[in-house]
Amino acid sequence: MAGPVMVALAAFGTYGWLGKPLTADVAFPALALFNLLRFPIIMLPNQITNLINAHVALGRLRDFLAQPERDDGGGDKDAAPPLSPPGPAPGAAAAKAFAIGGGDDFGEPVISIQNGNFCWEAGKPPTLRGVNLDVARGQLIMVVGDVGSGKSSLLHALLGEMDVRSGLRFVRGTAAYTAQDPWIQNASLRANILMGALYDEDAYAETIAACALVTDLEALPAGDATEIGEKGVNLSGGQKHRVALARAVYSAADVYLLDDPLSAVDAHVGATLFDRCICGLLAGTTRVLVTHQLQYLAAADTVVVMRDGRVAEVGPYDALLAKGVDLHGVVKAGGVDEDGGASQRGSANAPRARASGEADSAASPSSPLNFANGNGHANGH
Ligand SMILES: Nc1ncnc2c1ncn2[C@@H]1O[C@H](COP(=O)(O)OP(=O)(O)OP(=O)(O)O)[C@@H](O)[C@H]1O
Ligand SMILES: [Mg+2]
Incomplete structure (x- = not known):
């Protein structure tokens, strides 16, 4: 709230310091102008913070988009056949039906890794080796x-x-x-x-x-x-x-x-x-x-x-x-x-x-x- 007052004081102070006479025909239009600018002046600090945040976020987006494409090995969950019929709902009844056993209704695994070698960064030695x-x-x-x-x-x-x-x-x-x-x-x-x-x-x-x-x-x-x-x-x-x-x-x-x-x-x-x-x-x-x-x-x-x-x-x-x-x-x-x-x-x-x-x-x-x-x-x- 002190922003507009400070701006008026600073402006008039600078005006006087430059040796110019502060007359009514200058002071009152200036005050009216400062009043018009009241809202933008109050918002200025927020906008500066937002600009800084936007700059940081843009940097993150740029880093993310610049990441190399990952080779998924064709094994993405979207590529896998869907569950059929739909997966059981959470609950004890479902637990009795499915909790123990070597395969689902169709003997198909829900999660599978076959001879998987995975690395965190392309070109680096694999972190996970020979996973089945x-x-x-x-x-x-x-x-x-x-x-x-x-x-x-x-x-x-x-x-x-x-x-x-x-x-x-x-x-x-x-x-x-x-x-x-x-x-x-x-x-x-x-x-x-x-x-x-x-x-x-x-x-x-x-x-x-x-x-x-x-x-x-x-x-x-x-x-x-x-x-x-x-x-x-x-x-x-x-x-x-x-x-x-x-x-x-x-x-x-x-x-x-x-x-x-x-x-x-x-x-x-x-x-x-x-x-x-x-x-x-x-x-x-x-x-x-x-x-x-x-x-x-x-x-x-x-x-x-x-x-x-x-x-x-x-x-x-x-x-x-x-x-x-x-x-x-x-x-x-x-x-x-x-x-x-x-x-x-x-x-x-x-x-x-x-x-x-x-x-x-x-x-x-x-x-x-x-x-x-x-x-x-x-x-x-
Ligand atoms: N985000 C990552 N980027 C690069 N390397 C990673 C990353 N996460 C883990 N690693 C590396 O993978 C290897 C295995 O770490 P991981 O975190 O899988 O072990 P962990 O068994 O979960 O250990 P902890 O019991 O401490 O949780 C380590 O050498 C680690 O430095
Ligand atoms: Mg861990």
Whole structure:
């Protein structure tokens, strides 16, 4: 508001300093002019900020558009045959039908990588080498491995974000992904979960509960209308993971690629996420879960052990144990809980019960999320 006054003072001051007499026939028209310019003068600082933001955004767009074309190896999910019939809706009934087994109704894998060699940058040695992986519909796959062994890269390869040096990969149907370092938009918490999808009260409430966000919402000043992100309330690492998970869940995709969502939460919340969300609401969908939490491995249909960019071991948990695979040894790194809870890592000796059976109490067979199916995002980033 002080802008126009300052401009008038500066103009008249300069005028006087130049030795010109400030008479009424100069001062009053000048004041009228400054009054006319009041709005543009007030807006000037905002426009300067907007111009700077536009310049930065243009730079980013230029960098993005200048990226070299990625060779997808013809394995894009759009190129893959569609799911037929449509994928099962999340819910316990679907879990019973599809959770365990080596193939879907037609024996076709939903996710497949054949002799895949993937690299992050064209011309660089491949990060993932000789990967073979078939995942049937409705399976829960858990990917474990040492730090830097290629677990996140495997998910990126499935998403088509890595160069396919050779081999084939495809993901049938829509995929939702939660990143190891979750991304939060500057918007309300609800907008961060919906990401433009239609609001369905029941589906939303179910998602919030399954992602253990109820208590967090109660603690926020304006509930789920609270602005989060850089300009709003800062969320903890664990909260960000849960918001990202909720976003993926609400998108009601066919395939979920989850990068270590249990890493930054305490034991209790981790168990809730696993039971009510991953094995509850998402039961019946195809899930690839990267995790360091060995106590959940017994609930997996297939455990994939990554080592130095290769699939070192793959098979059911019991089969790997019987084979003498040292699952403790593959996850050497400890974890730090950003929520302040104790890490649960590394307890393969006390595996949890098969969680697919627990899903009955966590998700109703007629999950309202069925309605969200048509509104889901193709990608739950
Ligand atoms: N976005 C990226 N761009 C280039 N290289 C990457 C990228 N992400 C990972 N890498 C490289 O790929 C290799 C495997 O890393 P990746 O993140 O897949 O391991 P990880 O098993 O997920 O490890 P962690 O347990 O720490 O999450 C590493 O050498 C890493 O430097
Ligand atoms: Mg990773």
